[in-house]
Amino acid sequence: ACSSGGSATESTASADGELTHVTFALDWTPNTNHTGLYVALEKGYFEEAGLDVEILPYNGSYPETLIDAGAADFGIGFQDVTTFSMAAGADVQAIMAPIQTWVTAIGMRADDDSIQSPKDLDGLTYAGFGSPSEVPTLQAVIKADGGTGEFENVTLGTSAYEALYSGDVDFTIPFETWEGIEAELNGTPMKYFQFTDYGFPDNYGLLVLGNKTWMGENPETTKAFTQALAKGYEDAIADPDGSAAILMEANPDVLTEEELVTKSQELLSSDFMLDENGEFGLMTDEQWAGLGEFYLESGLLADVDGNTLTEAPDWSSFYTNEYLTD
Amino acid sequence: MKTKRMTRGGFWGTVIPPVAIVLVLLVGWELAVTLTGMRPQVLPAPSRVFVEGFERADIIWGHTLATLQVTLIGFAFSLIVAWAIAIAIDFSGVLRRGLMPLLVASQTIPIIAIAPLMIIWFGFGLLPKILVVALVTFFPIVVGLIEGFNKADRETSNLLRSMGAGRWKEFVYVRLPSAMPSFFTALRISITYAVVGAIFAEYVGAQQGLGIFMSTQKNAFRTDLVLAAVAVTAVLSISLYLLTFLIERVVIPWSFKERKARGAR
Amino acid sequence: MKTKRMTRGGFWGTVIPPVAIVLVLLVGWELAVTLTGMRPQVLPAPSRVFVEGFERADIIWGHTLATLQVTLIGFAFSLIVAWAIAIAIDFSGVLRRGLMPLLVASQTIPIIAIAPLMIIWFGFGLLPKILVVALVTFFPIVVGLIEGFNKADRETSNLLRSMGAGRWKEFVYVRLPSAMPSFFTALRISITYAVVGAIFAEYVGAQQGLGIFMSTQKNAFRTDLVLAAVAVTAVLSISLYLLTFLIERVVIPWSFKERKARGAR
């Protein structure tokens, strides 16, 4: 079950001028979380690295699943789902964290006066995305604020935001840098509760993942890929407006609101993408373990057979900085 | 004399072949998975699907009930709509010519694209799900009913009219009863789509139900439980399918007896 | 004498009623949207759907071609499978009893749950899409063919056998040709599902195609473009549906002529 032709053997990058084909699975429709990818693609960084990158559009399956099954080589991930999948033995590993901190938050309409703090969410309706982490995370925040953590959970996936705007649900988890701006531009501004304000561990807002076995067998290609992609993201940090334009040009049928894309990219680039040392993409044991321990204690981690994990796995095996830094 | 082709029927003759085929397929699958050492996230062995599904039988059962509720309410609604449309069409040629192309067109709508919109339009309560189930199932019933009503031919109509019946009495005394066998045939086709439609509707947004269960289990990388739910769906569909035979026998015993008598001659 | 019910046919009598109903619906929709000032993300006016869709006609056209390709390849595959199964079943009673329940069961599989798995199993290429289209469309054709083969009754079979024909010649000379009208009826039902099936398959994973276009536009809150693509889908389906009538007339002219003659009497 392997569709990516290039994954068979390590053809030392650009040795004979032939590009190595790799596939990249997206988590959503193209948005500013993906700017680095499209910049690297459009500016030819991948080609320079001897790579022919094919982007697989979002299709309702987690990139983790696709990468694990060999249907994709790389992809976007989020720390919760990536953690679950790896606990269950998925053949994935994080190789870069383009967003270093929470960029999502608990969001509700700004005009919803009934909600002043997380405990007011009790008894209301949450529009979710089907990830097992959502309810425990929200409950932790609500309980930390003195609530009971009892609320209605409706899995709506891609329709969650419309449901919020139309008032069918009360809260959801938007990306402040994407849906947040979109909502503002379209006249339904939102307000947020930040997870870390309620003692919740920090989280990488965006991950790049790869197939662990494949990467082990093709370290050179992987390195070339990772660094080319990082270059794209770094360009986006340096030149938000220019890279926003590239993103839009690459996705003319989806991204039509210039203001949204530009504003979003400016916000991301300035506030979210570099760590406190001003470095890009690196991950630490502490941040992986911080969120991982919460999931472990909440009983969310299960092994390959579905048995709940009781002991912490080796968090450091969940990610690697080696392809980015070498 | 009119039986088409001799078939060795009987209970065992009907039950053994499909069961045998299913068993062969399952064993082959089990062997393939164990021999290639495939990861259960990609393709779990049937034994695993069964064991894991059984372990969570109570949870699955809860979701099944929710799905069944959506299915039945949606299907009931579908029946009402289908009967109303079919009767209206039976009484008016203009309506028939006006509506039929639209009904056909309605079947070409990609529900996968419309279902999420329905949630925006109608919320995530029962309504959009009922609408999806109805949209998926009403058409075969309408077609079956219209065909059935027309089984009553010109001569029967003349007979009734000669007795002094108007259009309405003709409908009640002839067209309606003679449509029942086609109605049940259509019902059977339709009801197998009903469960799938309900799961579909749940998949795009629900709190409970096999659809949401599948979607969550998929997100939790539990392919085995997804397949367990698929199996439950199939069983549910087939049960409803078989149920229509029972209902048919109760509602129109004459049809069944007649068929049997004709077959036996 | 055998016409069921007098219908005022003619080209205009057939075309005007549905067009009128569609126009009324569209105008009502347009008015409702403009009067309530609904946000186009929730429900765009039909005029907006049309204008915006037209502006992106070239993009949509590209996706349409991709979908058409999947549809046609998938449907061709479906035809091959359906014919193979139907012929096999026609020749073997055991196969019939063994396979039919499984084929019915196959129609109760919620594709929405299976499609993502197909991508894991078969990747992003054409294969999983072809399989989805085939899964959605093969069943009515199999049923239509089997019914059609059985139109040739015992007496016809006896006639052929008295001429010295064996089972195979009987099939070629009688069962096959007499199945053609039912085959085309089934084809018609089936092909309307083909486009929807293709879009479905694309929705869960594709590079190109109306399905992926809808999914992306939906996530980009472009309900108007989603609906434009829905309209294109309907037009595509209906075109294919009408095409089957043409093909039928070319392949089995006798059936058409006979029907016409019988209707006219």
Next chain:
Amino acid sequence: MHAEMTPKIELVGLDKQFALGGGETREVVRDVSFSVKPGEFVSVIGPSGCGKSTMFNIIAGLELPTEGEVKVDGAVVNGQREHFAYMPQKDLLFPWRTIAENGALGLEVQGVPKKKAVERAKSFFSTFGLAGYENAHPYELSGGMRQRAALLRTVVQGREILLLDEPFGALDSLTRIEMQNWLQGVWSEYSWTAVLITHDIREAVYLSDRVIVLTARPASVRLELEIDLPRPRELGIVTSPEFAAYEEQLIEVLHEESRKAFAQQNGAEKR
């Protein structure tokens, strides 16, 4: 046998044309006039497709004539349906009703409560040789019995005149002979006024007081033949020279018409 009196039925210059679309019309009945005396049994015989059923539909009030009048007891009844009980060629028994319920259909449609209607119908069962089959369903009956049940359904309505459109056309020759025999028995008992359409010359002669031969389409009266055979007629009568003479005369006329119809039909179908 019957004195001169107002005829029970009188057809005066019936004409029927069907619009075919595209401005064309098809003339099916042309200037048909004849009358039937009370208690008389008249057979109408004519080539296939000549317009017999159309004529019946006009008489029964199911269709309006393009021109002409249908009179019952001297009064014009064009388009009225309450005078005639009509029996079609196919038995058209409803499989979802028992034989008794089928028999009661006409009364029910006319508003008689179901229970009473079924009672009424049941009272005819022994006359019609169906005793014991009241609660059977149609599929349980043989062809001849079904045809008797259909006639019962017609008669139960208690109308003045019976219109029988090839009631035995679908039966095999043997059963047919039995049924003719039986019909002639019940008819002589009830002395209905009856008009029978048939294709079968022997049937026409055997059952009728008078036989009317229609021409090929458009149907008009070609011949009226009084059948002057003693009643009750026995099966043996069909081999008598008188019977044979009637038969011969009808065969001759009819074959001529049949050939015409045949030629016309081929012409029409080549069109």
Next chain:
Amino acid sequence: MHAEMTPKIELVGLDKQFALGGGETREVVRDVSFSVKPGEFVSVIGPSGCGKSTMFNIIAGLELPTEGEVKVDGAVVNGQREHFAYMPQKDLLFPWRTIAENGALGLEVQGVPKKKAVERAKSFFSTFGLAGYENAHPYELSGGMRQRAALLRTVVQGREILLLDEPFGALDSLTRIEMQNWLQGVWSEYSWTAVLITHDIREAVYLSDRVIVLTARPASVRLELEIDLPRPRELGIVTSPEFAAYEEQLIEVLHEESRKAFAQQNGAEKR
């Protein structure tokens, strides 16, 4: 008319039982023996459902007898199909073939190239009154013409013996009489050996050299009646006293059998 010689067909003690499932059997044919001389036209007549078609299927080699032998020219031919050309009650013309192609069907099935088979078939068209209809499709033909086409398809095969299973059963009485007339014409021209199943006594007497009456199920020979009427027979003959006498004799026997069949059938259906 025919000298003493080996019979063309000889049936010797034919028996047929069908297994009904559950260990039960249904006896349909019991100890049927009769023979047909070369060039002879024999009609078989019997009540509905008595087993006539089953007997034909055995003769035609479509079914094997439980016991007994079918002989052609003295040789046992149980289960062989090449001696008989068989014409079923329904015309069974294929709508997708022209009349000429329908006529050629038997030859094609037997391996004659299509073109040649169609040629052969066409050579019969004028004899069968179908000239000009070679390229017509079945729906363009009237009932009588379709039946002639079906007979043509049977005859074209050039086999020694024709088996006709109620060829005119579906026609109306008038067309039927025309067809009988016509058949007797072509038969005297070709002098086929033919066995005809019919329900119609008059048809049997009019066409046959000999009539065989079967009992109700299980069918066995109840009566063999030599029809000693001069040939060629004209339509007028049916009203002759000799004809009438044969008819009367057959009616009597048959009615008795019919009543038996009827009683049996009702019994069976109540079962």
